[in-house]
Amino acid sequence: MDRAVSRAFCLLEVLASASEPLRLTEIAELSGLQKSTAHRILATLVELGYARQEASGRYAATLRAWEFGARSAAQxxxxxxxxxxxxxxxxxxxxxxxxxxxxxxxxxxxxxxxxxxxxxxxxxxxxxxxxxxxxxxxxxxxxxxxxxxxxxxxxxxxxxxxxxxxxxxxxxxxxxxxxxxxxxxxxxxxxxxxxxxxxxxxxxxxxxxxxxxxxxxxxxxxxxxxxxxxxxxxxxxxx
CATH class of the missing domain: 3.30.450.40 (GAF domain)
Known part of the structure; x- marks a missing residue:
């Protein structure tokens, strides 16, 4: 299993499961990753459009993953x-x-x-x-x-x-x-x-x-x- 890919999906699942945007510290704790690692992966997810960073600095999932899931379910x-x-x-x-x-x-x-x-x-x-x-x-x-x-x-x-x-x-x-x-x-x-x-x-x-x-x-x-x-x-x- 590729660790980088699994970590990215882990963070995406953490964001998608949250009822509200999360701080970097919360994301690191929930994912079991170091803050520096979580921050680096989050930056990539934001750049790809799977996550967003709000003005408060908190992170949340976007609807990008939902788009793929909705298409798969419809099929x-x-x-x-x-x-x-x-x-x-x-x-x-x-x-x-x-x-x-x-x-x-x-x-x-x-x-x-x-x-x-x-x-x-x-x-x-x-x-x-x-x-x-x-x-x-x-x-x-x-x-x-x-x-x-x-x-x-x-x-x-x-x-x-x-x-x-x-x-x-x-x-x-x-x-x-x-x-x-x-x-x-x-x-x-x-x-x-x-x-x-x-x-x-x-x-x-x-x-x-x-x-x-x-x-x-x-x-x-x-x-x-x-x-x-x-x-x-x-x-x-x-x-």
Whole structure:
């Protein structure tokens, strides 16, 4: 691995993950680099347009990296195919719907349509979250042959009770959907999506305050999710 390249990406990730512009000292601490090294790499990132330095001297990421990421995401067949199903699900249910993709032991949020009655979410498009913490992630893992191994690895990393998580996924496999309360005050229901007999790689989820996902409303959401997931899987299987 080229150290210079890895350091540059490390600093870019630090800037992109920050909620506000950072001082050089903060960047050096978060990246584990010496200030002189961080300063030199930041100067290059600024010159290339991937970072900017504000009048205060703090640094922030620009939208340059987002441009490449957005283009790559747009080229994914699953994102193109999922668009219609996401919008249809959103119109039917009226709650926030998301498309996620399994990436290692995490899920990556590829798309999200926010409800007219918004709630506070921890996730946004581009967010990466441990799969075992999300409804769609649990649904995906419950349908994969390597799910048990991924569950153990992720549960250990998160300090979770492996047996409890495995039991939860067994239940998700049996009923066809998974539940989660990852964001405080928000409940989520997720289903897995896969092409034909291939292992599930994506998931659809609906999120809303717990009181809006109860009783008949919850039953309606589950029915709509299962139908959308099945139809999307069929669409992915077509040549």
């Amino acid at each position: 994914l067949p699953i994102k193109r195919i999922a668009a219609g199903f996401l919008h249809g699900l959103h119109r039917t249910i009226g709650e926030t719907v998301s498309l996620t993709l399994l990436s290692g032991t995490d899920v990556l949020y590829l798309d999200k349509i926010i409800a007219p009655r918004p709630v506070r979410f921890r996730t946004r498009v581009g967010s990466r979250v441990p799969a075992v913490l999300t409804a769609s992630g649990k649904a995906i893992l419950s349908q994969r042959p390597d799910g048990p191994d991924l569950v153990r690895r992720s549960a250990e990393q998160q300090g979770l009770d492996i047996a409890a998580v495995e039991a939860e996924l067994d239940e998700a496999r049996r009923r066809g959907y998974a539940l989660s309360g990852y964001s405080p005050g928000v409940s989520s229901i997720g289903v897995a999506v896969g092409a034909g007999g291939a292992a599930a790689e994506a998931g659809l989820s609906v999120s809303a305050p717990g009181e809006r996902l109860a009783g008949e409303s919850r039953d309606r959401v589950i029915e709509a999710l299962l139908e959308a997931g099945a139809r999307m899987s069929e669409a992915l299987a077509r040549p």
